[in-house]
Amino acid sequence: MMNISGLIITQNEEKNIQQVLECFDFCNEIIIVDSFSTDKTVEIAEKFPNVKIIQHKFEDFTKQRNLALDTAKNDWVLFLDGDERITPELRKEIIDELNKDQQKDAYYFYRKFFFAEKPINYSGTQTDKNFRLFRRSKARYIAGKKVHETLEVNGTIGEFRNKLLHYSVSDYESYKQKMIHYGVLKGQELAIKGKKYSILAQYAKTAFKFFKAYIMRLGIFDGKEGYQLSYLQSLSVFETYESLKKEQN
Known part of the structure; x- marks a missing residue:
C-alpha cells in the first residue's frame, strides 16, 4: 500500500483528539494544523508517533485545510474532522482500495450522524457525504469559502460503501x-x-x-x-x- 498522510485541523479538541488520531494508525505521517488550542489538544497529540503540529491563527476553514495539504509529504491524504471516526469495516475498505492496481483520484465518504451519541436517520443527514481520501496532486479546497469548504477535484471520483461515524453534536x-x-x-x-x-x-x-x-x-x-x-x-x-x-x- 502507498504511503498516506493523515490530516486534521484543530482548536480545543482535547475531547476528540485521542480517538481521531487513532483512526490514522495506517498513515505514516500525521499533520495537525492547530489554531493555538488552549486546552490539552497539543499535549495529547504530541504523544503520537509521526505527528507534525503546525500552529496557525484561524482565518477560515479553507485556508487551514490548504495549509495542511501544502505541508503533507505524501500525495495520498486522509483528511478527518475531530468529531469523525473510522470504523474497522471502513478502515479495511480504504486499505483494500489503495492496494488495488488502479484507484480513483478522490473518494466520497458517506457519514452516519449522531446527536449526543444518538444515531440520526433523517433531518437532511441521509445523503451527507464529503471527500476524505484523495490525491493532493488532483485536488484543492476552493479559495474564498470561509465555511462549508469545497474540494475541487481534477480527476476521477469514487465512494466508499461503509460509513464514517460523525459525532457532530456532543450537546x-x-x-x-x-x-x-x-x-x-x-x-x-x-x-x-x-x-x-x-x-x-x-x-x-x-x-x-x-x-x-x-x-x-x-x-x-x-x-x-x-x-x-x-x-x-x-x-x-x-x-x-x-x-x-x-x-x-
Missing part, C-alpha cells in the same frame, strides 16, 4: 454555538462576494431551511433531536444574514 448548546459561528463566517463570505442584505431573504430562507430539514428531509421522524437539528440549521441561516447585515453597516 445542544455547543452545537448551537457551532451553527452560529458557521453562520457568521458564511455572512462574511457573502459580503466579500458582494451579496446585499435583504430582510425578506433572511426570514424566507430561514423559514424554508427549517421546513426543508424538518418536513421535506423527514426530521420529524428523528423525534426531539430532529426538531432541534432543524431549528439549529435554520438558526445558522438567520445568523448568516445577521452577519451580512453587520458587514454592510
Whole structure:
C-alpha cells in the first residue's frame, strides 16, 4: 500500500483528539494544523508517533485545510474532522482500495450522524457525504469559502460503501454555538462576494431551511433531536444574514 498522510485541523479538541488520531494508525505521517488550542489538544497529540503540529491563527476553514495539504509529504491524504471516526469495516475498505492496481483520484465518504451519541436517520443527514481520501496532486479546497469548504477535484471520483461515524453534536448548546459561528463566517463570505442584505431573504430562507430539514428531509421522524437539528440549521441561516447585515453597516 502507498504511503498516506493523515490530516486534521484543530482548536480545543482535547475531547476528540485521542480517538481521531487513532483512526490514522495506517498513515505514516500525521499533520495537525492547530489554531493555538488552549486546552490539552497539543499535549495529547504530541504523544503520537509521526505527528507534525503546525500552529496557525484561524482565518477560515479553507485556508487551514490548504495549509495542511501544502505541508503533507505524501500525495495520498486522509483528511478527518475531530468529531469523525473510522470504523474497522471502513478502515479495511480504504486499505483494500489503495492496494488495488488502479484507484480513483478522490473518494466520497458517506457519514452516519449522531446527536449526543444518538444515531440520526433523517433531518437532511441521509445523503451527507464529503471527500476524505484523495490525491493532493488532483485536488484543492476552493479559495474564498470561509465555511462549508469545497474540494475541487481534477480527476476521477469514487465512494466508499461503509460509513464514517460523525459525532457532530456532543450537546445542544455547543452545537448551537457551532451553527452560529458557521453562520457568521458564511455572512462574511457573502459580503466579500458582494451579496446585499435583504430582510425578506433572511426570514424566507430561514423559514424554508427549517421546513426543508424538518418536513421535506423527514426530521420529524428523528423525534426531539430532529426538531432541534432543524431549528439549529435554520438558526445558522438567520445568523448568516445577521452577519451580512453587520458587514454592510
